[in-house]
Amino acid sequence: MPAWPLVAAILFLAASLTPSLIPRDWAVQGVLSGVLAAAGYGLGRLLLAVWRGLGLTALPRRPARMILGLALTAVLAALALALWRQGIWQDDVRLRMGMPPAEEARLLRILALAFAVFAVLAGAGLLVQRAFDLARRRLVRVMPAGAANVLGLVAVTAMVVVLTRDGLIDRLMAVADESYETAQKLFDPERPAPADPGRTGGAESLVSWGALGKPGRDWVEGGVDAARITEFTGRPALRPIRVYVGRAEEDDPQIRAELALAELIRQGGFERSVLVIASPTGTGWLDPGSFDALEMMHGGDTASVAVQYSYLQSPLALIFETRAGLDQAAAVIQTVHAYWRDLPPDRRPRLYIHGLSLGAWSSMYGINGFRMVSDPPDGAFWAGPPFPSEMWRRAVANRDAGSPQSLPVLDEGETVRFVSHYGGLDRAYAPWRHLRVIFLQYSTDPIVFFDPAALWRAPDWMTEPRAPDISPAFRFIPLVTQVQLAMDMVIALSVPGGHGHSYYLADYVRPWAAITQPPDWGEAESRRLIGFCAAEVQQGCAGP
Known part of the structure; x- marks a missing residue:
């Protein structure tokens, strides 16, 4: 595993533990941490590939190792601090919303789940990389290398979009839609219509009960x-x-x-x-x-x-x-x-x-x-x-x-x-x-205040005086805050x-x-x- 992408993964893992709008239990935190660690790793690999693709001069081995060692020490220290503070941060958010403190002994479960999610996503990324390499090798036989790289990237990107959005996601949504339709029909199959004939669904109603x-x-x-x-x-x-x-x-x-x-x-x-x-x-x-x-x-x-x-x-x-x-x-x-x-x-x-x-x-x-x-x-x-x-x-x-x-x-x-x-x-x-x-x-x-531009800049509401139920420890972190807010949307109904x-x-x-x-x-x-x-x-x- 390349060293610099690993540094980025650890840094994003530490950042994922900081608080956001909605308190997170260990399972949600584990998934979020795994996703962000994988995002950091992928970003690190991308930047490393761009560096090499531009033909930039590499540092001599000794200074490079020294810089890498310092960076790794810094991100490990940041991770240790975040792991120590994560329970305090989450309890602060929970108490502001009138919720009991988080469960004990959550740290090991968070790390185990985060590693599992990271492994799955990293494996999926590796498959995409292999597909790109295969497409590039085939295309370079009939066109210049630069064109083969661009066309191969376009082809693989299109394949991923089709397989996810137009394939997997559409199927999942269709299954979900059918499941809810079935559930709504079967939960109360014997529930009688209103006795009052004038009400919706009653004997005189134009609407079927x-x-x-x-x-x-x-x-x-x-x-x-x-x-x-x-x-x-x-x-x-x-x-x-x-x-x-x-x-x-x-x-x-x-x-x-x-x-x-x-x-x-x-x-x-x-x-x-x-x-x-x-x-x-x-x-x-x-x-x-x-x-x-x-x-x-x-x-x-x-x-x-x-x-x-x-x-x-x-x-x-x-x-x-x-x-x-x-x-x-x-x-x-x-x-x-x-x-x-x-x-x-x-x-x-x-x-x-x-x-x-x-x-x-x-x-x-x-x-x-x-x-x-x-x-x-x-x-x-x-x-x-x-x-x-x-x-x-x-x-x-x-x-x-x-x-x-x-x-x-x-x-x-x-x-x-x-x-x-x-x-x-x-x-x-x-x-x-x-x-x-x-x-x-x-x-x-977060359904209201999610901001697509939070990928790279803090929304206005994060720079304003905060309401009593927003943690003062909630800080804007590029990319990380965006993913945190997206996860907050998923669990936005889990609070009082x-x-x-x-x-x-x-x-x-x-x-x-x-x-x-x-x-x-x-x-x-x-x-x-x-x-x-x-x-x-x-x-x-x-x-x-």
Whole structure:
């Protein structure tokens, strides 16, 4: 094994142990360390090949050995320090999020797993190198060596892309999609349809109960009922309307959107005071905490409609940019908005767009799909907007001078406001305009704050004053930070509510109140609702 690539591998291994946004258990840390060690080794080999390819003069043997010895001593010292500090770093992040300290005796397991991952990846790299050498030897017979090197590199790169992205990854995604579809059909095969014929999936519904899937059935049957709302308000309440169309209902997203509109009309959704067009996450899940909070504060005088577009987990859909969610959100928003727009303004509900995570991304895209200047919705509430979300990115990029990326201010908050677990709505903003938009984003959410440019430079939010749940030991390291944030995205739901990508009821209440302006509602009512739902605050407020 060449010495200088080994030095780079050890250096990257040490850097991998530094903290990031999300605390890591031993297994996650082992995989991350193995991946980064392999990346360092590969980078070292690449630089060594470039050095030799350029024909640069090598140092005399004795100085070269001395420099190599010093470098190896330095990186081994850095590794020893990182191995000693890694438990302290991880516990610091965990305690900031209200989590117990990490398990004992994790160090040996981390190193063993890291070595195994490194060995697998290094072996795969060796196979690619052998393929390149073979292609180059074949090509050099019929063309100059320089051209053979370039063409061989292109050929091998194309082969790797085809075998991974267009071969292995596509197959894995297809298997995952089929697995989730099967699971949604088989988890509750005997679950009866709602007894109320008027509800989604009931006897008079236009939507098939069996085609809803488990996320749809949970959302339709779950949530607060009129009795629960009355228990909180002390006043008679309505049963909230929830309309859901499952992915298995129809193949065409436009047909599913039209079916959702027809079911919404049938249930009287346009006769309520508040109407929400919601876009679910990849699997079709909708956060109960958000809808329970909205329905409680409006006495059940609400209607919500959502359409499932996939069975994949949101991280898979986000990473590989499936268009299923974007097309479905655009179809639903345009279809429902067109019907709503033609109703008399004094006889139609206030209309809001809502989404969490991938649902936020897709619904932002859906809003761009129709002309909202002449008759826009009344507002939008997006939680955990993924970093590729174009509307969110534009809002952050155009923030007021001196405004932090982690909690921006845009045009003095006249239309768009940003909030987090630590506040945001308590700022001295300008008065709201007609359209009210709120982004809820946690300071430690890597789905929001992942930055492709972090490969070579620190994102703005890393140079700003940090929220209490971000470790002061988190430092930017080129390439390493990028991989750490990518791993953080995978485990972003492994932390308690209020951190990472775990959004919960307590942080939905005030944004919904600010956007929808429920009657006779103030800060005291928001605190009372959060306290009333304290036992179920992590999920919803439906009660036992």
